[in-house]
Amino acid sequence: MFDLEEELKNLPSDPGVYIMHDKDDAVIYVGKAKVLKNRVRQYFQKNSNHTPKVLAMVSNIAYFEYIVTDSETEALALECNLIKKYRPKYNILLKDDKHYPYIKVTINEPYPRIMKVRRIAKDGAKYYGPYVSGITLKNTLELVQKLFKPPSCRRKFPDDIRKGRPCLNYHINNCFAPCTGRVTKEEYRQVYFNICRFLDGNHKELLEELSEQMEEYSREMKYEKAADVRDKIRAVRDIEEQQKVINTEKQDNRDVIALARDGGVTFCEVFFIRRGKVIGRENYKIDNTAQSLDTEILTDFVKQFYENSDFIPDEILTEYEIDDRDAISEWLRGMKNRKVTITNPKRGEKRHMVEMVKKNAFVALGNYKIRVMKEREKNTLLEGMKETLRLKSLPYRIEAYDISNIQGSDNVGAMAVFENGRSAKRKYRLFRIKSFEGADDYAAMREVIYRRFRHALDEEEQIKNGLIEKKDAKFLPLPDLILLDGGKGHLAVIEELLEMLDSDVPVFGMVKNDRHRTRGLISNEGEIEFAPSDPVFKLITHIQDEVHNAAITYHRKLRGKIDSELDKINGIGEKRRKALLTTFKSIDKIKEATVEELMTVKEMDGKSAQSVYDYFRRNG
Numbered sequence: 001m002f003d004l005e006e007e008l009k010n011l012p013s014d015p016g017v018y019i020m021h022d023k024d025d026a027v028i029y030v031g032k033a034k035v036l037k038n039r040v041r042q043y044f045q046k047n048s049n050h051t052p053k054v055l056a057m058v059s060n061i062a063y064f065e066y067i068v069t070d071s072e073t074e075a076l077a078l079e080c081n082l083i084k085k086y087r088p089k090y091n092i093l094l095k096d097d098k099h100y101p102y103i104k105v106t107i108n109e110p111y112p113r114i115m116k117v118r119r120i121a122k123d124g125a126k127y128y129g130p131y132v133s134g135i136t137l138k139n140t141l142e143l144v145q146k147l148f149k150p151p152s153c154r155r156k157f158p159d160d161i162r163k164g165r166p167c168l169n170y171h172i173n174n175c176f177a178p179c180t181g182r183v184t185k186e187e188y189r190q191v192y193f194n195i196c197r198f199l200d201g202n203h204k205e206l207l208e209e210l211s212e213q214m215e216e217y218s219r220e221m222k223y224e225k226a227a228d229v230r231d232k233i234r235a236v237r238d239i240e241e242q243q244k245v246i247n248t249e250k251q252d253n254r255d256v257i258a259l260a261r262d263g264g265v266t267f268c269e270v271f272f273i274r275r276g277k278v279i280g281r282e283n284y285k286i287d288n289t290a291q292s293l294d295t296e297i298l299t300d301f302v303k304q305f306y307e308n309s310d311f312i313p314d315e316i317l318t319e320y321e322i323d324d325r326d327a328i329s330e331w332l333r334g335m336k337n338r339k340v341t342i343t344n345p346k347r348g349e350k351r352h353m354v355e356m357v358k359k360n361a362f363v364a365l366g367n368y369k370i371r372v373m374k375e376r377e378k379n380t381l382l383e384g385m386k387e388t389l390r391l392k393s394l395p396y397r398i399e400a401y402d403i404s405n406i407q408g409s410d411n412v413g414a415m416a417v418f419e420n421g422r423s424a425k426r427k428y429r430l431f432r433i434k435s436f437e438g439a440d441d442y443a444a445m446r447e448v449i450y451r452r453f454r455h456a457l458d459e460e461e462q463i464k465n466g467l468i469e470k471k472d473a474k475f476l477p478l479p480d481l482i483l484l485d486g487g488k489g490h491l492a493v494i495e496e497l498l499e500m501l502d503s504d505v506p507v508f509g510m511v512k513n514d515r516h517r518t519r520g521l522i523s524n525e526g527e528i529e530f531a532p533s534d535p536v537f538k539l540i541t542h543i544q545d546e547v548h549n550a551a552i553t554y555h556r557k558l559r560g561k562i563d564s565e566l567d568k569i570n571g572i573g574e575k576r577r578k579a580l581l582t583t584f585k586s587i588d589k590i591k592e593a594t595v596e597e598l599m600t601v602k603e604m605d606g607k608s609a610q611s612v613y614d615y616f617r618r619n620g
Helices: 004-009 036-043 052-059 072-086 134-148 185-200 203-219 223-242 294-307 325-336 348-389 441-464 488-500 535-567 574-584 587-592 595-599 606-619
Strands: 016-021 027-033 063-068 102-105 114-117 126-128 254-262 265-274 277-286 315-318 341-343 397-406 409-419 429-432 481-484 507-512 518-523 526-528
Touching (some): 004 063, 016 036, 027 036, 027 072, 036 052, 072 325, 102 134, 114 134, 126 185, 134 185, 134 223, 185 203, 254 294, 254 348, 277 294, 277 348, 294 315, 294 325, 315 348, 325 341, 397 441, 397 535, 409 441, 409 535, 441 488, 481 488, 488 518, 507 535, 518 535, 535 587, 595 606
Parallel strands (some): 315 341
Antiparallel strands (some): 016 027, 016 063, 102 114, 102 126, 254 265, 265 277, 409 429, 507 518
16 A cells, blocks of 8 residues: 655655556656655645645645656656656646658758658758748748759659650759759759758848859850849849848747637747748647646646657747756757757847747637637537427537439439538538439439438448548448428438438428428428527528539539530430430430430431431440
């Protein structure tokens, strides 16, 4: 049995990590200490001025264990690893484990390359980033391609020089084509040196060299090349103006961190400054911080953020003085192999930068609160629908179905999907009716929903057998509610089908009035009436409009293809086209018809029937 008093007496005076457990053996807190004996004893001293969070944690501690280390820095590294492993309840946890992309230039190779990578390796190449926004990285690579025209093909140099013809990029002036053999190794490498200078932000030196090059081409009357260099100069100058230089004294690498809080939610904002320019920013949401101090949140954030980071800057500016600053600096220095400074500026330009980052943290927090409010509104709407329709659970996924045809020909069905009260257009599905010809909305609706559930069952089997991943399924999950564009007849047919499929998904019909406007819902218990201003009724109206439009649009698209196909046949005009479709119901039936069967259509004669027959035999 764990004897608290005895264990506290036996604590060593060494640095190390302590691990708190609850009565179920779960790890609830991990901390590090310069002197284990002093730090751990503090938790159990009744006269200590503990925060509510610490008091709550201590009340749940059943026993603790500890690991002695050789130094405080080693304890810090072990603490980060254990927090990542156990995700303790009372530690402040950074959920995001992001690895931002970088641009890599293999300047260490005889023939360099440029590419996007996710990790920095100690391989002698040059890395630029991190690029928080994928769009920014993409735009940067596109600009590099436009300015310097490096090869983007898979050829390897020098092995592939003079092997095969130059690709399309060479002919559209988008590659300097080393594959032709007209570019020396020195010229090739110079292009990549210029790329590195451009990415370094060393624009002044690059612009001077490009200007000299342009003048030289002009003197030699190579005007096309001179114009090309001129365009590069303009593009570099445009980029120079767009980039925000925030530290003109020192072109260094630093991160600036500040936070914004509201209740139990905190947002930490990080600005990434590389060579004196803001290249990106990111914010991180941290939950369950109501009882934590600002310094505690910031300290834990810094430790967890840089423990996972590929790049550690020379300087980190923080809004508050973080705990264990010297130990964390030494730990980061060990990972970076260079000095890392952590400072909490009180005044001047650096403090101004921190305040700017803090404002952005509050913007992120405000946007989050707006999203939460909207989510609550959606849940209120779904709660109202659940109550009105007497559903067992909230209808997070609603599917609506409609059928469209003209005089029974070319039946199609549409499935519209609403998730959390909003249309999910990418999940809409369209069906071409296969089981029959003619006008039968009930049979068409039954086929569509049967096929929808059949696909779902097939996908469940494929997921079970490891053939597809759940995220790739097109008909999962199943709906929480089905709405049919139709009345009691549609309702009876589909409820019978769902009973056969052993499904208990609730089904309602969306009925319209004499003016073809949504009137309400219908079930076996009768019609459900709504006030015109009822948000649930407005959602149902929107759903019915969506599925109806999807079905009509698909039908028109299909009809357009059919009409255009028949329009290609000599002797078939609008009158004969309509007559054929009315008689045979579908283009497939027309394709299969004999000349004699085609001539049974009143508007057709022998010549036009032979034309239709011959056309589909040639193009079938």
